[in-house]
Amino acid sequence: MSTTAATRRLRSPPPSIEQEEYELPADYKPYVPVAKRRAQLLKTLGTRGAKRIRTSEDEPSPEPTAASMLDADEQARELARRERTLLQAALDMRERKQVEEEGKSKAELAAVEDAKMLVEMERGQKKLAGAKDIAEGTVWTESLKTSWRAPAFIRAETEEERERLREKNHIIAEGVDIPPAITNFNDMKIPKPILKYLKDKGIKKPTPIQMLGLPTAFTGRDMIGIAFTGSGKTLTFSLPAIMLALEAEMRLPFVRGEGPVGLIICPSRELARQTYEGCLAICTALAEGGEYPQLRTLLAIGGINMGEQQEVMSKGVHMVVATPGRLMDMLEKGKLNADSCKYLCMDEADRMIDMGFEDDVRTIMSHFKHQRQTLLFSATMPRKIQDFAAQSLINPILVNVGRAGAANMDVVQEVEYVKQEAKMVYLLECLQKTAPPVIIFSDNKNEVDDIQEYLLLKGVEAVAIHGSKTQEEREYAIRSFKTGAKDIMVASGVASKGLDFNEIQHVIVYTMPKEIEDYVHEIGRTGRSGKTGIATTFINMNTPEQTLLDLKYLLLEAKQKIPEFLLSIEDPRLAIGGQIQGCPVCGGLGHGISNCPKVEELQRRQNNERQKYSGGGY
Numbered sequence: 001m002s003t004t005a006a007t008r009r010l011r012s013p014p015p016s017i018e019q020e021e022y023e024l025p026a027d028y029k030p031y032v033p034v035a036k037r038r039a040q041l042l043k044t045l046g047t048r049g050a051k052r053i054r055t056s057e058d059e060p061s062p063e064p065t066a067a068s069m070l071d072a073d074e075q076a077r078e079l080a081r082r083e084r085t086l087l088q089a090a091l092d093m094r095e096r097k098q099v100e101e102e103g104k105s106k107a108e109l110a111a112v113e114d115a116k117m118l119v120e121m122e123r124g125q126k127k128l129a130g131a132k133d134i135a136e137g138t139v140w141t142e143s144l145k146t147s148w149r150a151p152a153f154i155r156a157e158t159e160e161e162r163e164r165l166r167e168k169n170h171i172i173a174e175g176v177d178i179p180p181a182i183t184n185f186n187d188m189k190i191p192k193p194i195l196k197y198l199k200d201k202g203i204k205k206p207t208p209i210q211m212l213g214l215p216t217a218f219t220g221r222d223m224i225g226i227a228f229t230g231s232g233k234t235l236t237f238s239l240p241a242i243m244l245a246l247e248a249e250m251r252l253p254f255v256r257g258e259g260p261v262g263l264i265i266c267p268s269r270e271l272a273r274q275t276y277e278g279c280l281a282i283c284t285a286l287a288e289g290g291e292y293p294q295l296r297t298l299l300a301i302g303g304i305n306m307g308e309q310q311e312v313m314s315k316g317v318h319m320v321v322a323t324p325g326r327l328m329d330m331l332e333k334g335k336l337n338a339d340s341c342k343y344l345c346m347d348e349a350d351r352m353i354d355m356g357f358e359d360d361v362r363t364i365m366s367h368f369k370h371q372r373q374t375l376l377f378s379a380t381m382p383r384k385i386q387d388f389a390a391q392s393l394i395n396p397i398l399v400n401v402g403r404a405g406a407a408n409m410d411v412v413q414e415v416e417y418v419k420q421e422a423k424m425v426y427l428l429e430c431l432q433k434t435a436p437p438v439i440i441f442s443d444n445k446n447e448v449d450d451i452q453e454y455l456l457l458k459g460v461e462a463v464a465i466h467g468s469k470t471q472e473e474r475e476y477a478i479r480s481f482k483t484g485a486k487d488i489m490v491a492s493g494v495a496s497k498g499l500d501f502n503e504i505q506h507v508i509v510y511t512m513p514k515e516i517e518d519y520v521h522e523i524g525r526t527g528r529s530g531k532t533g534i535a536t537t538f539i540n541m542n543t544p545e546q547t548l549l550d551l552k553y554l555l556l557e558a559k560q561k562i563p564e565f566l567l568s569i570e571d572p573r574l575a576i577g578g579q580i581q582g583c584p585v586c587g588g589l590g591h592g593i594s595n596c597p598k599v600e601e602l603q604r605r606q607n608n609e610r611q612k613y614s615g616g617g618y
């Protein structure tokens with residue numbers, strides 16, 4: 001040991017040499033245990049490049065004491081733990097950010113893809129107008145003129161008052177110069193015998209779609225009317241046609257070969273017949289009042305003998321209620337003309353377009369010789385069809401009560417998990433929930449037949465209706481169910497759109513349809529005109545997850561109870577930061593266009609068509 005070297009004292013000398021002084025070499029470095037060294041190293045690493053947060057640890061460290069030296073290992077472990085947490089947090093954050101960024105772009109990409117698909121679908125889609133008008137480039141810019149005016153005291157209302165009234169009744173209206181909503185039939189200038197007829201039927205106060213829809217249609221405006229199932233859309237488009245016909249007849253009575261003034265087109269024969277019967281009843285009541293002439297309505301649907309309606313044809317027709325095919329046929333063959341027709345309404349318009357009736361409708365439109373008023377109605381009109389239709393209308397008003405495609409809030413929706421093999425037996429138990437009448441839906445014709453057969457075997461009075469039944473069978477089923485002769489109707493989707501049966505207590509959706517719009521129409525056979533109804537839906541492993549997600553959102557929207565198994569279904573769009581928007585093609589809330597079942601169906605149909613025309617298939 002060098003004597004010249006600065007002497008140093010061990011602060012904590014080994015116990016054995018406690019009393020003695022040691023001379024320490026000048027380059028002497030005190031011993032630091034491994035754990036402490038590691039801790040110091042970690043501390044340096046942890047603070048490097050990181051934004052420093054002042055903690056008590058930043059205070060100058062006291063000289064290490066024996067105790068602290070003994071705790072060094074523990075401290076090092078703690079520090080390491082803390083460092084790890086910090087590092088982990090930083091890593092987690094970076095990872096999260098990356099996921100978020102990726103997710104965002106994934107969601108954006110998905111939105112771009114959807115928009116592209118929508119454009120692609122719209123490409124080449126011809127305007128919904130008569131071929132002649134398209135060819136000649138005729139564009140009508142003025143709405144049809146009618147003599148109907150709202151009463152002066154209603155016309156005097158301010159725009160704010162009108163808006164408040166619409167808001168109060170949950171009516172959303174779009175368009176220029178929106179007519180005033182009227183909350184009382186008496187103020188709508190409807191002939192007294194019709195008012196009496198409505199009152200006798202329990203129709204005393206207009207529903208929201210009628211409050212604005214009737215004045216809009218009476219003033220000659222084109223319109224798109226969307227309101228939930230069972231909310232009185234039929235009267236909203238039938239009454240204006242009757243009033244227009246009445247005005248024309250009173251000006252100059254119709255004779256053979258003249259008319260119609262109004263045309264109502266429906267996607268199914270059953271629906272056309274029901275609408276026809278409604279018009280017939282109003283016209284009869286009108287004539288029976290004694291002050292007004294008898295208006296004549298013609299039913300033009302496939303499968304019926306038109307000879308039976310010769311009487312109507314021979315006197316001139318005021319209105320025609322039809323399915324597109326039969327109507328087109330009659331116009332083309334000159335059995336009917338639309339020369340003086342001013343009013344065209346498409347009920348369940350979205351369905352009509354989905355079913356491929358677009359071309360028929362264009363052909364029908366090309367028979368119009370004059371400007372017309374066009375109206376489209378449905379409970380489920382997705383944005384794509386609204387936009388498409390709006391292009392063909394003149395200065396239209398969109399009257400919307402609730403979201404297009406939303407379920408009727410008067411329907412209590414119960415969704416039950418029932419294994420495929422247990423469905424039939426459980427059905428019997430389920431039928432005990434309410435008294436008849438009950439409708440059971442399945443989209444599969446064979447299943448409809450099987451269910452009916454099973455119920456008949458069990459002694460339940462059931463009828464069945466689907467697309468492969470003959471016209472007589474279909475009519476018999478509807479008649480016997482409507483009159484109460486049969487308790488249960490087993491039906492495929494054909495009976496779901498627009499049919500209004502008396503006070504259905506319970507709808508059982510035996511097999512959930514792929515398209516949520518169909519489900520909305522099916523459960524909408526109950527809970528009509530303000531009454532409450534129950535819908536029970538069976539789902540199981542065979543129900544596609546996509547459909548279940550649509551269903552989950554629909555239940556949430558309608559504030560219904562969501563069963564556990566539906567709650568657990570996650571929306572993949574949420575994981576990538578996407579937004580929940582209704583699919584513009586079908587209105588379903590659980591998916592976008594890229595996985596829309598309706599798009600798939602449309603593509604399948606197009607492929608079949610292509611194959612047919614290219615001579616493919618056998």
Ligand SMILES: Nc1ncnc2c1ncn2[C@@H]1O[C@H](COP(=O)(O)OP(=O)(O)OP(=O)(O)O)[C@@H](O)[C@H]1O
Pocket residue numbers: 202203204205206207210227228229230231232233234235378379497498499500524528529
């Ligand atoms: N203002 C009203 N008050 C009470 N009942 C009404 C009123 N208007 C119509 N109704 C009755 O409500 C029932 C359902 O009406 P409608 O068939 O027109 O519904 P909808 O909206 O066309 O339904 P869907 O979308 O299923 O076709 C009918 O029995 C009809 O007579």
